[in-house]
Amino acid sequence: MTLYTAEAARVAAPPAALPVSGKLGMWLFLASEVILFGGLIASYVVMRLARPGWAAESAHLSVMLGAVNTAVLLTSSFSIVMAHRAVDREGAAVAARWLTLTVLLGLVFLCIKGIEWRGELGAGFAPSTGGFWSFYYTMTGLHALHVTAGIVINGILLLLAAAGRLAPVGRRVEFAGLYWHFVDIVWIFLFPLIYLI
Amino acid sequence: MSSTTHHPDYTGVWLCLMGLMLASLAVGNLGLSAPVAAALIFLLAGVKALLVALYFMHLRFEQIALAGILLAPLALFAVLLLVLIPEFVSTAP
Amino acid sequence: MIPRADSAAAGVHVPHPEPRGFWRRYVFSTDHKTIAKQYLGIGLFWAVAGGFAAYLIRWQLAWPGEQVPLAAWIPEPMMFGGHMGPEFYNVLVTMHGTIMVFFVAMPILLGAFGNFLLPLMIGARDMAFPRLNMLSVWTLTAASLVLLASFFVPGGAAASGWTAYPPLSARPEYTGVGWGQDLWILAVALEFASFLMGGINFLVTTVNMRARGMTFARLPVMVWMQSTAAIVFMLSVGPLIAAAVMLLMDRLAGTGFYAPEAGGQPLLWQHLFWFFGHPEVYVILLPGVGIIGEILPVFCRKPLFGYRYIIGATLAASALSFFTWAHHMFIAGIRNLLVMPFSVTTILISVPFALIVFALIATLWGASMRFPTPMLFALGALSVFVMGGLTGIFNGSAPVDIYLHDTHFIVAHFHYTLISVTFFASFAGLYFWFPKMFGRMMNEPLGKVHFWMTFLFFNLTFIPMHLVGIGGMMRRIADPTQYELLTGLQPLNRMITVTAVLLLAGQLALVVNFIWSLLRGTPALDDPWSSNTLEWSTSSPPPHDNWGRREPLVVRGPYEYSQPGAERLPQWQVD
Secondary structure, three states: OOOOOOHHHOOOOOHHHOOOHHHHHHHHHHHHHHHHHHHHHHHHHHHHHHOOOHHHHHOOOOHHHHHHHHHHHHHHHHHHHHHHHHHHOOOHHHHHHHHHHHHHHHHHHHHHHHHHHHHHHHOOOOOOOOHHHHHHHHHHHHHHHHHHHHHHHHHHHHHHHHOOOOHHHOHHHHHHHHHHHHHHHHHHHHHHHHHHO | OOOOOOOOOHHHHHHHHHHHHHHHHHHHHHOOOHHHHHHHHHHHHHHHHHHHHHHHOOHHHOOHHHHHHHHHHHHHHHHHHHHHHHHHOOOOO | OOOOOOOOOOOOOOOOOOOOOHHHHHHOOOOHHHHHHHHHHHHHHHHHHHHHHHHHHHHHHHOOOOOOOOOOOOOOOOEEOOEEOHHHHHHHHHHHHHHHHHHHHHHHHHHHHHHHHHHHHHOOOOOOOHHHHHHHHHHHHHHHHHHHHOOOOOOOOOOOOOOOOOOOOOOHHHHOOOHHHHHHHHHHHHHHHHHHHHHHHHHHHHHHOOOOOOOHHHOOHHHHHHHHHHHHHHHHHHHHHHHHHHHHHHHHHOOOOOOHHHOOOHHHHHHHHHHHHHHHHHHHHHHHHHHHHHHHHHHHOOOOOOHHHHHHHHHHHHHHHHHOHHHHOOOOOOOHHHHHHHHHHHHHOHHHHHHHHHHHHHHHOOOOOOOOHHHHHHHHHHHHHHHHHHHHHHHHOHHHHHHHOOEHHHHHHHHHHHHHHHHHHHHHHHHHHHHHHHOEOOOHHHHHHHHHHHHHHHHHHHHHHHHHHHOOOEOOOOOHHHOHHHHHHHHHHHHHHHHHHHHHHHOHHHHHHHHHHHHHOOEOOOOOOOOOOHHHHOOOOOOOOOOOOOOOOEOOOOOOEEEOOEEEOOOEOOO
């Protein structure tokens, strides 16, 4: 059995000049996600411009619930970056608390989204009702899938932190945070695009 | 494990974000024309996004190149709009 | 579970014991070299399937409705005792395209060559994220299984073309295909996920895992090409994923994104598809150019001409490739004012590619050339690509394309450009790096037979196809003889089929050579070709950790051949 020595695993290029691999990898992934949502959102914007009647459809949405969800996500971005700070400073126990808040807020977001959908579907607005609704359900649905994935990732980190096993992978709270902030930023634009205009 | 990450005042940023969100809700009551109101709302959204990106995502303290990674897809988003709008949005009735 | 040291730090490879046991070594391996071979296996499997589809297509075109030899085993309702109807013809053209682009070209050029060579060429012990690498090849395996399954569901496999334009792809009643189209979407989506993961791995590895002394300016051109291809793929695939989600919603949730009767826009799909589709062909092309760029200097014993210009032109062409997509849609009904700009960008992109071609040709100038099989295939790839690029200029001119679009002229064009890399460059790479991958040399005379059969019959097949296209034969029709205007082209069509069959048969030389060499080939030296790049400094095949006790130290660029005082100077510090 060959075990490499530490000498053999010597760092190559000067580390200070290069971003940590996990961080670089996450940013590259986010770039691909930007153009994914970009494609969907560009399609929506263009179709919306082409169909002035859609503004009347969006009036059926609950701006209040959308706004609450926006506040929920913004606060969850705050809580996950606080968890990141806790990994550096106060330690895994505090990080676990902030991660718990993040996961809970994520679940609240999904619940509110579910409540909205139920209401809209009940009122007879299905994905097949019209172009606006096709985009509404698809965009918020794709976003909700991303939120769900984020909740799972954050949940795993939370479990590791709670079990005292976060230390070897503590940096990953930062990377998970990057993904979570991205999901938040997408909603920052989806909210006005769908609800406010 | 500690890193050399600079941690700015996250709470302050969060308060700004909440404020901007309330502001964008209030725009509808300002009596502006629809296009101007929309522009203002998206401006506010842009500021919120920048705050999250610069402070929560630490772009303010990272190498410029990392932010450059995001510029390419944003530019392509603009290209898509630039082509799709003439394609699908006609000024004729 | 033992916590691992965080491998997220820049450049640090986490030491781990060499895996033992069949499953850990060959099935669930995180070793980039093994993963590369898994990608190669997947690609070669699908190459056989895609080639067989091509055979069926060509036979049908030459002798419409007649029994196709060797096809009697295909069950109903796909074929009927060796006869096919137009529905299955549509499945075949759909699957041939899908398979070749997504399940042959990308797995072999990026998955196999990229994974195998990238860490070795930069002096790393593995990719930055080995477990992600394993996940990527398993995701492609899942994609393959889904695509295979699509043949056996009610309604059969997708039949709306590899481009899946709605409404044909959105409404089951138009093709008779049901779940097959949904599974097609899922398979392609999984393939995208696989290569997104791979692309991230390639880029982070190139940035962070280079050995000491390996500056960006000393990277082999292959590394530049793989990294650029990764960037292009990652930036272009998003809108198609969005479009695919919308297509799935149209099919499953009754939405009206593409349905005209619901206020939708079929052209939206086309724009989003080709926004990805055009950069995608350069994703496929670039690794092939990289292979040519690595092989020519070795067998010319000359530096690669214009290394920096080749890289600059590659970056420029890659950026420009994002602005050319609507040349696939000139007659689709797009807004007139969009036509000329896209025509201009399309013709403009020939400039950087011409530069690259000239630089490669200049590498040959005044060289003392040897012609083993890898060199023959590399030269073949170059010449075939030039032909394809020339016809591309015709197609880019919108007025000309009005006539040529959706004819077999286009088919001939893209087979020239695609086969230049998927066949010729891939084969060049295979013969060249087989010794490094498997520790044995391939048979040289059989390799030459393979080359000449491929080169001869490829050209004999596809040159006439240009004429058939100009003669008016459209794409994707199962029976040319149904149109009186095309009946005069049947002799040409039959000839093309004959040479196509011979082309496919010629590939047997590779199959025999590959298997025989694996089992009985001459054991290979570390550096059988006397080549300068880092992978040749280690054993053939390399050990699990690539370099043994010490990583290489890089002291110069990759193409120092025939320098004053030295026949060649390898990249690594020889002590």
